[in-house]
Amino acid sequence: MRVLLVGDYPPPFGGVSIHVQQLHGFLRSRGVEARVLDIGKGGRPVPDVLPVRGLVPFGLRLTGFLGAGWTVHVHTSGNNPKAWLLAAAAGGLPGARAPRFITLHSGLLPDYLRASSSRRMFARVALAGYARVIAVSEAVREALLECGVPEEKVLVHPAFCSSQVRPGEVPVRVEAARARRRPLLAMAHHPSPVYGRRLAFRALRLVAESYPEVGLALFGPGTDSEDFIRDARELGVAKYLEPLGDLEHPAALGLLVRSDAFLRPTTHDGDSISVREALTLAVPCVASDVCDRPEGTWVFPSGDAASLAARIRQAVTAGRVAVSSPDVGPVLLGLYESLARRQPARTQPASAM
Incomplete structure (x- = not known):
């Protein structure tokens, strides 16, 4: 056919x-x-x-x-x-x-x-x-x-x-971020407010109280924009950020598999590929409750930075768990x-x- x-x-x-x-x-x-x-x-x-x-x-x-x-x-x-x-x-x-x-x-x-x-x-x-x-x-x-x-x-x-989830090689800057951050969190970024950047930044500041060496690696468009830099400064998280810009998809999967947790703080979602990719790679995933999430996801109430921070701590502490994913x-x-x-x-x- x-x-x-x-x-x-x-x-x-x-x-x-x-x-x-x-x-x-x-x-x-x-x-x-x-x-x-x-x-x-x-x-x-x-x-x-x-x-x-x-x-x-x-x-x-x-x-x-x-x-x-x-x-x-x-x-x-x-x-x-x-x-x-x-x-x-x-x-x-x-x-x-x-x-x-x-x-x-x-x-x-x-x-x-x-x-x-x-x-x-x-x-x-x-x-x-x-x-x-x-x-x-x-x-x-x-x-x-x-x-x-x-x-x-x-x-x-x-x-x-x-x-088809196949992690590839990562740029040197990803390996450098992995080496200096404990824990290393990852998040897919887009300039649209739907992706929840400001919420993630507020939660990151709370997580840093428990993990002063924490880092958040963000991949996708707009990580060098004026709005991104402004939000990082206003919310006091610039020193915790690892802005990576666009990554080829295999490299993005390579980042995920090297991370301690993946964040999806979106305000709306259909069925996020990145959430399922993280779970397939046994990476703990913390996501908003704006839609049904796959089994194994650490879910938090949408818009609640304190709950997001709490779930991040729980996910990092629990560590990796293999999850069966659909095809x-x-x-x-x-x-x-x-x-x-x-x-x-x-x-x-x-x-x-």
């Missing part, structure tokens, strides 16, 4: 793009002919990853794959107009013989849809062309059902492939195969190459 994944592909290293990359790797490891239509910012050339920019080139490329009978799986956040325009375009293009799937990833999706009846109506129409709609959490599923999406079409599966790869492959078997064979035109 042949599978086309549509979505962002790293860089940047966000949750959706990492899942697309890992699912692509899983499918190839199973001998599936798989390609990615990369609609993100793009990066260095990668085999079988096809960058596409602009609505017309996107439509032409996707129409070629649909006409050739490829199974198409779209990946998007679902928390903004652009995401739903993508869903509508990919779901509504001609090529009815080609089975189509979509995964909606964002924990912000329920609030986005509930804010407007027109949004809910558009979502229902946009998803009509998909054979299956994958929600990453029960909260996302419930929001979709409220839009009128048929219950039998909506499945809940975390966007996570545990078989959605085999589940999705089974779904692809079950629908593909119902479709007649098609000849692949040159336009889909």
